[in-house]
Amino acid sequence: MSSAGRLPLEPSEGLGIEFSEVRAGSASEVKTPGSQGPLGGGRHDRVLDSLGARIVSGELAPATMLDPVQLSQHYDVSRSVVREVLRSLGSRGLLRAVPGQGTFVRERSEWTLLDPDVLRWRYQSRKDPDFLAQLTEMRLTIEPTAARLAAERRTDSDVANIYIALSRMEDPQASTSEHVEADVHFHQALLLAAHNELFENMSTIIEIGLRARDAYVHGSIELDEGDKLREVVASHRGVLDAVRAGRPKSAELAMRKLLERSAADIARVQNRAD
Structure with missing residues (x-):
């Protein structure tokens, strides 16, 4: 390594290396706050992004029951898409499925707050x-x-x-x-x-x-x-x-x-x- 201080104008000078791109997730992989979901356009991601943001913002309060039929009509998607979305939100701790009763919004204390999507929805909402x-x-x-x-x-x-x-x-x-x-x-x-x-x-x-x-x-x-x-x-x-x-x-x-x-x-x- 060369001595401390400001790097030369040509950073390869004295380092004897080829530049490589940053290996972490690129900007195209992680959307900025307020974007249309982590994966882009598809129906699943559109519904996931909207419903997740509504829960995190408090629009859908804890203990609210989510009706898959109504959600399917509201978002104009199939019930299978809604079921996948509900499972995805459940895996993030936002929903709880109670056999024979339905699917309910969970208390904030049960959310996976460090999940990237939950973080993004939280900032996006306010x-x-x-x-x-x-x-x-x-x-x-x-x-x-x-x-x-x-x-x-x-x-x-x-x-x-x-x-x-x-x-x-x-x-x-x-x-x-x-x-x-x-x-x-x-x-x-x-x-x-x-x-x-x-x-x-x-x-x-x-x-x-x-x-x-x-x-x-x-x-x-x-x-x-x-x-x-x-x-x-x-x-x-x-x-x-x-x-x-x-x-x-x-x-x-x-x-x-x-x-x-x-x-x-x-x-x-x-x-x-x-």
Whole structure:
């Protein structure tokens, strides 16, 4: 590894590697909050997305009985599609089937709250700063540790993937959506660099939290406001530099500061709204 500090303009210089794409789920695999379901258009996914959001939002309250016939008519789909959807929602803890009585909405305490779809439906139903705060708390328990492990275990390919994402983030010509995609890829690449399979499996949840945060913040704060873009890039570069240099404690601290800055942005938007 080369010495710590800013990477050269040509990131392959001195690294002796070929770039590889970030291996975590791509943006096409995990939709942003408010999109039409995790898998796209089909009838099953359309009904699953709509019914799941109605339950999570509270439109369909706990103990509400769901009539498959009425649902089939309401969504203009076959009863077999409805049955599959009800099973899918049941597997997420949202529904309970009682033999001889019917299918009922379960209490919130019984939901699988870390299921990616449940997280997405929750944010989709209401732009809730409290929910964003909970996501930030979860990220604070995972990502600083992932950064520390990444500094200990990263490969040249890992460093290149993180750099690629950062270079896209610092492009002043990038649109807000392009900046968000680069931000997501940065955090995914960092989780992968920790070489911990359990952290890799958390990448989808981290992505949903990050997209929810970015949608909330970037919808209210322009990236160039008060040199905001440069501040954001600098905080991410601090993480990359520590990981690349193999400084675990510095990487952990830099990631913690980055997430605390993110929480401050959420608070700033909330204060404006108030």
